[in-house]
Amino acid sequence: MTLFSTTGVRRWLKGMMLKHMHRMITCREFEEFVLRYLEGELSDRQRSVFEWHLRLCRECREYLAAYKRTLEITTAVMAPPNAPVLDEVPEDLIKAILEARKH
Amino acid sequence: MTKEHSKSVETTPSSVGDDAEQLVRDNIGWMLLLADRLLRDRALAEDAVQAAFMAAFRGLANFEGRSSLKTWLHRITVNAALDILRQVKRRAEQPIDEHLPEFDSYECRIEAPWAHMASVDEILESEDLHDRVHKAIGELPDGYRNVLQLRDVEGYNTSEVAELLGISETNVKVRLHRARAVLKKLLEPILRREVQP
Structure with missing residues (x-):
């Protein structure tokens, strides 16, 4: 039995590299920047650090792709014209609103 | 807007x-x-x-x-x-922590490899998948779902959402990011095609 599995060693090495390499951030730090990156709020330097991490890290690259796809799907599914439409004019509600207006 | x-x-x-x-x-x-x-x-x-x-x-x-x-x-x-x-007194909401992104002790992200990622069209073409997305959005706690809907669906900007909900812009951004991240996790079976239409 070895002390570390191959995967464990790989993750340890990756963690050390991301933590100590010049102009590099960890995945946890990357997470803090995601929204500001997508909103275009990062400085040039911050964006370059973010994108450098993105090039090196398969997990964050795929995470960000799925995050963006989720956003596209949410907007597409919830926003008109894909959102549900009313089956019929709610006559009772219209009547109640117009009645309430008189009081 | x-x-x-x-x-x-x-x-x-x-x-x-x-x-x-x-x-x-x-x-x-x-x-x-x-x-x-x-x-x-x-x-x-x-x-x-x-x-x-x-x-x-x-x-x-x-x-x-x-x-x-x-x-x-x-x-x-x-x-x-x-x-x-x-x-309205809502039913007890499930904590979202278990759906937030995960990291190991080296601060590396835990994310299984993606062999396939469903397109928007694939979702829109299937009524069942469409409904599942609606249901997943409904699973978000109100405080997160509202921010997501007002920003990503209804088209209000961050400061308008902050004003409507009576919270700070920073709080809007934190909730928006968490809502999207949790929703991504909830939609994963659909996105990875583990759920067939």
């Missing part, structure tokens, strides 16, 4: 005149759907729309036409729905 409601119906109070019924008929459909998206309950949505029209009738004389009537009614409806949401 950037989406469809900012460029729609350009009715003004003068053209509306005193024709309250026409105002109600012209707008009740989209207002009801909007309230239902926020409240996810048809009866509560009807209450919100009724309250919104009462507020609109009271405020119509002071409506200055700086935005379109629809934009104005949109905001009134959102406010009415949020008021109801604050009053």
Whole structure:
């Protein structure tokens, strides 16, 4: 039995590299920047650090792709014209609103 | 506000005149759907729309036409729905922590490899997947779902959402990011095609 599995060693090495390499951030730090990156709020330097991490890290690259796809799907599914439409004019509600207006 | 409601119906109070019924008929459909998206309950949505029209009738004389009537009614409806949401005792909400992104002890992200990622069209083409997405959004706690809906669906900007919900812009951004991250996790079986239409 070895002390570390191959995967464990790989993750340890990756963690050390991301933590100590010049102009590099960890995945946890990357997470803090995601929204500001997508909103275009990062400085040039911050964006370059973010994108450098993105090039090196398969997990964050795929995470960000799925995050963006989720956003596209949410907007597409919830926003008109894909959102549900009313089956019929709610006559009772219209009547109640117009009645309430008189009081 | 950037989406469809900012460029729609350009009715003004003068053209509306005193024709309250026409105002109600012209707008009740989209207002009801909007309230239902926020409240996810048809009866509560009807209450919100009724309250919104009462507020609109009271405020119509002071409506200055700086935005379109629809934009104005949109905001009134959102406010009415949020008021109801604050009053209603919701069922206990599930904590979202278990769906947030995970990291190992080296601060590396834990993310299984993606062999396939469903496209937007694949989702839209299947009624079942469409419904599953709706259901997943419904699973988000109100405080997160509202921010996501107001920002990503209804088209309000961060400062408008902060004002509508009475929270700081920083809080809006934190909740928005968490809502999207949790939703990504909830949609993963669909996105990875582990759920077949």
